[in-house]
Amino acid sequence: GVAKTGAGQLNDGARRLAGQVGDGLSRMPPRGPSESDKASSELGTPSVVRATTLNPADTYGRGLAPLLFPVALWSFSLIAFLLFKPLNERAVGGRTNPLSIAIGGWLPAAALGVLGGLVLTGVLDVALGLAPVDVVGTVGLVSLGAVAFVAIDHFLRAAFGAVGGLISVGLLVLQVGTAGGLYPMETAPMPLQVLHPLLPMSYLVDGLRITISGGEPAHLVRDALVLGSVLLGFLLLTTLVVVRQRTWTIGRLHPQFRF
8 A cells, every 4th residue: 555655656746747847848949950059069168268469470571570680780791891991900000099990990881781771671661561569669779780780790800800701601690590580499409599698689689579569678678788788899899909900910010921
């Protein structure tokens, strides 16, 4: 009797549950293929990933421009002292202040370097649509880089002559890989990572990346200070070369010619 009573209660409960489930199903809106796909997508991907680019370089050329500027400026400074004498020999033999002689030999090439940098900036902006986010900063940094690179090549030519030109070519090739303009330096071999902060082109690349596409202003200030220090440092080194060349030796008075 007890089993019969329990079975009856279980049967009544199952019928009530079935009725409630059926009532719930009848209240659900009709579901088509699109609703099923949406539900599957939401259940399969419960979170949404959104990517935000803080400083976009929309085109490949815009991302590569920070490297092309320094390469062009360094190439100009290398060629400039094939056309200009690094030092005025008559002034070196006279009583002119050595710093004035160094600046006098550097200034014409530096002025042409700034002019060339401005022309290059204008062509890339107007003709190719570079559109830097900071035009004034780009022009200023290109000009600073031009005069600094000319100061480096001026010293090399004044101190080592034709060999200085070969040293400059070697530095140009080396800096293409160490400047960080082609790929992140974190992915470069360790020797290149070590040289990266020691060579001046790295700072011009970093600064132009900020003025063209945007970035940390503190990095831009650091880059400008480093390039300014390079300019002053190499002008002083060239001044020391002038002082040294005023010390006449037997070898300079009677140079040995080799055939």
